[in-house]
Amino acid sequence: MSTLPPPEPTPAGPGVPPPQLVRSPLSDGEWHRLHPLTPLLRGGLFLIVVIGIVFANLRDRLLYIFLPWLAPGVGDEVVEWEQVGGDPVDFIIANNLYVLAGVAVLAVLIVLVAVFYTSWRFHTFRITDDDVEVRSGILFRTQRRAPLDRVQGVNLTRPMIARLLGMAKLEVVGAGTDANVKLEYLSTANAEAVRADILRLASGRRLAMTAGPGGAAAPRQAGRVASLSQTVGREITGLIEGPEAPVAERESVVHIPVGRLVASHVLSASTLGLLFAVVAIVIGVSQGVTWLLLGFVPAIIGFGAYWVRSIVRSLRYSIAPTPDGVRITFGLFTTITEIVPPGRVHAVEVTQGVFWRPAGWWTIRINRLTGRSAADSTTDQFTTVLPVGTAADVERVLRLLQPSLPDDERALIVRQGMFGPTDDDTFTNTPKRAWWIRPFSYRRNGFRLTDDVLLMRRGVVWRKLVILPLARLQSFGLYQGPLDRASRVTNVRAHVVTGPVSPFLAAVDRDSALALFDDVARGSVRATLADRTHRWAEDETVPTPPPGAVPAALVSTARDLDVPAGPPPAGPVTVGTAAPPVPPPPAGYTVAAEPGKDRA
Missing domain, CATH: 2.30.29.30 (Pleckstrin-homology domain (PH domain)/Phosphotyrosine-binding domain (PTB))
Structure with missing residues (x-):
């Protein structure tokens, strides 16, 4: 006995995803803008770099003004520079042009803020039932499009500064070189919901799992300013305790101890090469060959930085089954979560x-x-x-x-x-x-x-x-x-x-x-x-289950892996159209090239 699916509501217009397949209000087929704090992360970091360069060039003057006891010999040099007026700052001080310089700096900041704001206003995206599109640019417009049936995965990256502000970068992986479509940045809640919508639409599912009757949007937060301090505090705690995960998602089937991760980097061929390099430097310097220090020490420092970065990047690793593929999460400060369908x-x-x-x-x-x-x-x-x-971990991952x-x-x-x-x-x-x-x-x-x-x-x-x-x-x-x-x-x-x-x-x-x-x-x-x-879900007719439910195939996989299964679906799961049996090729049939077609 088969269970007939309920009739699907008619979309509001061409290209608009069915309401049952989306949870986020950003997935309604209309053009939307990114998070308002996006210019701060994309352009504000540039300003921080510029300010850092200015401070580096003015460190002696700043020491003389704010911390004169740390560099008592700098004072006379600064006074001499100001009297001579050898650089723009000294010229301003010598000619008493403080007001004009302040106005110029303020004008530059206003122009930069206006450019960043205009760039944010012109950077829009939309999610339809066929693709994800992004438009950007002020003078030179760019439009990128990722067809949903060619999506290879959706990555969610949370750099440390963006994570403290409760923001994340979403990257839709396309089927070609430099084919990815990036949404940077969205709030973490919106990014999670949009990622689920994209994967649900790409799966070909006829009736998706919804958060409630009629599909629910994410709850509205109290206020941006009021919630920002709570977000920063929660994310600082998350840096210590670990990245938070939705309650409905399953636990990792593999747990890597920190000691094993560090030892695996120590017991490697690259570490052996580093030891040989250190021994060569010690022997060479003892024999008077000092140029080895200039040649090998920067390489050793670079290797050490790479070694530490590799360990930090692999911390908090997890891998688990989800309704839309394998979820892989890693990273200590910058957290990356990718789902491979x-x-x-x-x-x-x-x-x-x-x-x-x-x-x-x-x-x-x-x-x-x-x-x-x-x-x-x-x-x-x-x-x-x-x-x-x-070996047991390998068997679980292969499963x-x-x-x-x-x-x-x-x-x-x-x-x-x-x-x-x-x-x-x-x-x-x-x-x-x-x-x-x-x-x-x-x-x-x-x-x-x-x-x-x-x-x-x-x-x-x-x-x-x-x-x-x-x-x-x-x-x-x-x-x-x-x-x-x-x-x-x-x-x-x-x-x-x-x-x-x-x-x-x-x-x-x-x-x-x-x-x-x-x-x-x-x-x-x-x-x-x-x-x-x-x-992967084109032939499935799935009634609306409770939040956190996982298809039967993944439930059996999780059971075999001794992973606690979530709540079962609230109704039967039927297959609408089964794949027809494939007849064997005729006798003597051979293929010289491209025996299989890649379904990217």
Whole structure:
């Protein structure tokens, strides 16, 4: 017996999202402005930098005026400068032009404030049922648009100063280079609601979960000035206790102790290189080679800053399932929360360095479309989904990233893929005749193909396991050089979106590689035709559940992970249209390139 969905209300106009799908009044299809304090964060920081430069250049004069006892020898120099009038400040003092200088400074400030205010007035955005649009610019207008069916994720970033003011930056990740649409800044409550609306609209859901009858907007706050002091106090407390999270969201399935995080950075190859550099400096200076100090000390200071920044950025890490994908949160002072919708992970790599092996630690990185350029140094923080964790942590994270894998297959991935080879190894490894190509790792170097994923295992010093969903595969290639032909082996490479994961495997038996090529072509076509994750809730008819409810699939995932489940839905969940069975490809069917289409 099927449950028919209630009729959907007719939208107010073309492009206006259905009222059941949105909670925020900013998601009504009309143009809205950003938070009024946006110019303070975007332009005010520029003024702070300018004031800092002025103070740096006038430090001697300021010491003479306010703290003369700290620099008694500066007074005579300042008096001499003022008498000579060698710079603009001395000229103003020598000619008694204080009033004119004050008027000039005030005029410049008024112009800057007017420019910032005008820029804020011209910076608008709107959210329709098809896309997110942003218009900006005074003289030169710019309009950016992110189609909802191509959204790769929605990131919510809260820099420390913006966090103290109760504001956040929302970034809609698009499916291309420099394709992201940024809303900076919104209030934290509005940013959370708008992010949920964007993901709900992108999911293709017919009837969304609403906060109450008819969809509720966020409660109106008492007043901006009155609530600002409360927000600052609450956020200062949050810097100590941790970032607040909505009550309805689930707890993290992985908890990383601070000691493990610090130790993982200490036990790394970069730390070993730093120790060698320090020893070289000490030996060189003792031998009279003083230029080593000028060459290596700045590099050591830079490495130390990077080391500390990496640790601080990974603090308060959490990963948990949500109705719209995997929620990843990290950061101590600047808190970043990103939600990766289903089907947006193109490759997964589980890695263990030789220094982490005694402790049994692993890290997980993914390839995904970040919407940023390759030169953007912040891209790496959006591709590391597990900074450091145990094998049990890896299994929990893989359960979130690849929920379609059966439990026995996932256990096999951990046992044979990460720790293998084992006595009952099911991977196809490098033949013994090609041991000289991979002399240390040829016993571990191999692949395994399932109905959903392609596994590539390699490395001994740095163990690596690459998991490639067949539905996300772009193409698959075989490469063979003259030495490979002599040993009857070949190299295989899967082509996915650019990222830290390199899906490459060398020294594979030639006949096995040819069979793998055909099997991957068939499997990727079949997986692509059956894949529906690009619109992950399009076929669902979900009655209005209580706040905090999670779809049944994610409830079962959370139960398997021993995560306390939220309240169950208040009604049955029915599927309107099931995916038709995919017939097997005809005999002899092969695909030479692009066996699967990427649903970005």
